[in-house]
Amino acid sequence: MNAQASAAPLIAMEGLGKVYEGASGDVRALAGVGLAIRAGEFVSVVGPSGCGKSTLLRLLAGLEPCEEGRLTLADRPVTGLSADVGVVFQAANLLPWMTVAENVALPLRVGTARRGGDPARIAALLQMAGLGEFAARYPYELSGGMQQRAGICRALARDPAILLMDEPFGALDALTRERMNVELQRIWQQSGKTVLLITHSIAEAIFLADRVVVMSARPGRVLADLPVAIPRPRSFDTIVSHPAYAALAREVRGLLNAEGALE
Amino acid sequence: MNAMPEISPALSAPPAPRRRKAKAVNGSLIAAIGVVVLLAAWDVSVRYLHTPSYILPSPAAVVHALASGLLVSPASPLGYYIPLWSTLRNAALGFMAGAGLGLVLGSLMAESRVVEKLVMPYAFALQSLPKVAIAPLVVIWFGFGDGSKIAIAALLAFFPVLINSFTGLRATEPERIDLMRALSASRFETYRIVKLPSAAPFIFAGLDMAVVYALLGTIVAEFLGAQQGMGVVITQAESVTDVAGVFAALIILGVVGIVLHALVRRIERRVIHWSRRKI
Structure with missing residues (x-):
């Protein structure tokens, strides 16, 4: 435990x-x-x-x-x-018109968390998930596993x-x-x-x-x-x-x- | 010109991603062969069947008419440039007004059942009316100037964008909407960040139809009376039985239609960059 x-x-x-x-x-x-x-x-x-x-x-x-x-x-x-609460969905459910970094930072751009964004945190999350080099890529350029890792990063964005x-x-x-x-x-x-x-x-x-x-x-x-x-x-x-x-x-x-x- | 096609713009599905180069080359080769065969058949039927030129002019006569309209100074009142500019300007203004209103109303309809119930019957009623029948009314309301041309172009451009944006916005994947709800995003944030991009392929399919319809609407309005425009060029040629001149003007309009369509597709590919590859 x-x-x-x-x-x-x-x-x-x-x-x-x-x-x-x-x-x-x-x-x-x-x-x-x-x-x-x-x-x-x-x-x-x-x-x-x-x-x-x-x-x-x-x-x-x-x-x-x-x-x-x-x-x-x-x-x-x-x-x-x-x-x-952060939610990770079935399939990654990333938005295909946004880069990986934009997808992960989405929770910091909308709703009550608007303007609460900390770019350093997004970079750190991507780094932790081994997606550091893929920040500027689009979801279709990623494998299924990488997409889902990005989905997890997104769920963690608001900590x-x-x-x-x-x-x-x-x-x-x-x-x-x-x-x-x-x-x-x-x-x-x-x-x-x-x-x-x-x-x-x-x-x-x-x-x-x-x-x-x-x-x-x-x-x-x-x-x-x-x-x-x-x-x-x-x-x-x-x-x-x-x-x-x-x-x-x-x-x-x-x-x-x-x-x-x-x- | 006779009846204008009352095509109800059936909802066109978002265009499929483009194929590779080899296929494109093949396609243009087939198109070129088609043109050559068509021209040859046309020339043969005029030459050997002795079709009178007031029924079907020879290709050479049409090319001559085209040349006399195109190979002049852009400022010449005899050339195509001044009427074409007038037609295109009015079509563009009508397109922007009609498509803009279609997108706004389509969005409101997609967001609100009340607006949907309120607007949808009128939209379909309006679309069911033969536009040729209401065009004279529009001329009475807006006069013989540019106003009536823009209004009829807008009237025709409106419906495909309305229906396509409505359907596209409603078709947004529920998972994406759940995502935004889970982030407690506002309604407008969900619309702007998720629904609008999701619906973009539908909206562009509507714009693609609307741009050609706007051109059509402008020409129809010009037939009913105008000082300027390609519709006037056609009616003037008809009044002196210059069939070759009519053909030439129609060819110009056909080419303009293809160019406008290609322009929309090009903008679409630039905007919807992510759909080149399936996610």
């Missing part, structure tokens, strides 16, 4: 639910989700497709209104968008306490994905952010997280909240031979299997 993790939860959810109104009736995405995340923790959320993982993240980001249950960030109810990641590496090939996981672990350890990662990959979830939260099929509930007792820094070479890894992977797989996710 990260040294910066403290006792009081930074993110707290209680009885959190969400219903979407659809053309052919209402769809319940989440039902009674309870979860507490401490500052500095890295939590992965895995679950079957359509289990409401992304809805959970959208509620946390303030992109969807919280109408059912309680959701607090640092003891304050989430009522809307917060500058203390938020919380980083929400919605299947950020789903579009990448397996090898790039492993490299990105190692990079993300490094970035997380350097920055001390609280991270909530939504993923489909059991390996990725365990590799990165302090805790793996397994969700049920729709409507999404928390099925299990499993601590990952594997020392850091982790590497893919050593983690697979760690006895806790195999046991944990089997448990998560079993839970998902029971939900019909792995048929």
